[in-house]
Amino acid sequence: MTTLRAFMREISPGHVFVAPAMFVLSVFFLMPVLGALVMSFTDFDLYALADLKNLRFIWLGNYINLMQTPLFWKAFGNTCYFALVGAPLSIAVSLAMAMLLNVPGVGLKALYRTALFAPYVATLAAAAVIWRYMLDAQYGWLNQFLIVIGLQPIDWLGNPHFSMPAIILFSVWKNFGYNMLILLAALQRIPDDLYEAARVDGAGGWERFIHVTLPGVAPSLWMVALLTVAGYFQLFAEPYVMTQGGPAQSTVSLLYFMYEDGFKWWNLGHASATAFILFAVLMGLSFLRPKSEEVFA
Template identity: 75%
Template sequence: MSYDLRRSLLLGLKHLSPGHVFVAPALLILFVFFLAPVAGAFVMSFTDFDIYALADLKNLSFIGFDNYISLLGSPLFWKAFGNTAYFALVGTPLSIAVSLGLAMALNTPGVGLKPVFRTVLFGPYVATLVAAAIIWRYMVDFQYGWVNRGLGVVGVPPIDWLGDPHWSMPAIILFAVWKNFGYNMLILLAALQKIPDELYESARVDGAGPWSRFLHVTLPGVSPVLWMVALLTVAGYFQLFAEPYVMTQGGPAQSTFSLLYYMYQDGFKYWNLGHASATAFILFAILIGISFIRNRSQETFA
């Protein structure tokens, strides 16, 4: 290393503040394990990177937007997109409704053992997703599952939850709601506890009933947090993968075939990594669009 280069490096380090020194390792890790792979995947989405390119980079060629055009013309891609949108658009309001209802129940004065109920209700969220999905798969088994046995007690014939295309996605939605409501519940419970009790007392004095108090006190009080929870839930539900992978393998009749499952098969089963990277960035664009719509909607109703 030349004297001038060493002198320049020493001068540069001299002007670094302690904050820069402490932040530098985290920024380096972020660059190596996040920014660089994302940039590499974005470039890869414009190539025909496949198993032959893995063997020899001479087989790699730049193909422009062909991967994106191929995806948008693929019926299987649109099937996966429709399944994912159905899962997110039905599962999100259902999950938020369950979370808000239980948060309001826990926030009710006079309810005892609140720490115990919070812990129990939060339990499904901290359970391992794959293990919970396997247990759920056995619970909804057509012949031996507890769910169908319970339905049989009340005279309802057994339902092939994971083998019938009409019931497979609803079964996965119910599992996802059960698995994830605890996280949103705690966030909404914290928001409810920030609403002053005086507002409810004033509403009661003015003759407002429970429904009116919910519409005019509770909802406005938690609306900013509710928007955030909705965005996080939609973003999470658009990344549906583990549930169909463990429970249905995308079936039956591709009724639970999601965008991430499509990307997984494309990239790691058929080794079409350029195509899979394009799928990832289309999903990224969808999530950015959802975030933009959410922000504009919040500004409109604020």
């Protein structure tokens, strides 16, 4: 009883308020994650779903099988291509738009911020459907514009060479607004005195960007980079709506591969192993954060 009373005295009001949220996270997040981890070591499929007696532990069998599956490596390569090209492009566009909005004397900034942020709040599936029609090989307005200026139309979503760049273009347009607002807030925290001192020292626009702007936004920039790369590695809705993984599997991502493996072919153990391989990749990327002073010294 004495121990219980001592324990109750140590519980702060903060613990009491956090407890419901921790309970919800445990039930609806941690337990499913642990269940999926266990499932990745089994041959859980449609037969096991009908009768658990058919369930067998095969331990690393799913992971070994994935390493021997060409489509998995195709999906992994597509995902890396999408993330390593799309994420830097999205960050660059976000920083450029933030710097334009941060220029003194520009009017209607609130209107521009709203207009540039609007694609981010639009429903992803609806926006993807609109872009699919915009990029249509026969009726899309982008190809109509190419014809008007004397160029040949391009089968954006039907040509393996253009399908992933088209999805990258859509994703950059859809997502850059969120990062733009974060970087805009970071830019507004940089004291004007630093820019003035750089001008007095004879620094041009590029030197001020390298030695004042980038170090000033570095903490926010690294956070944005980490979140953007992690988000781009979770590519699913864009190919699902726009290309269904085609053409010639050029837009199959790891999540799309996992979805079809798990919910089309009911290889749930196999799909769970894919999910944890992606988790391991993202966990590894989270440890690659360099110190800002090493980069912008």
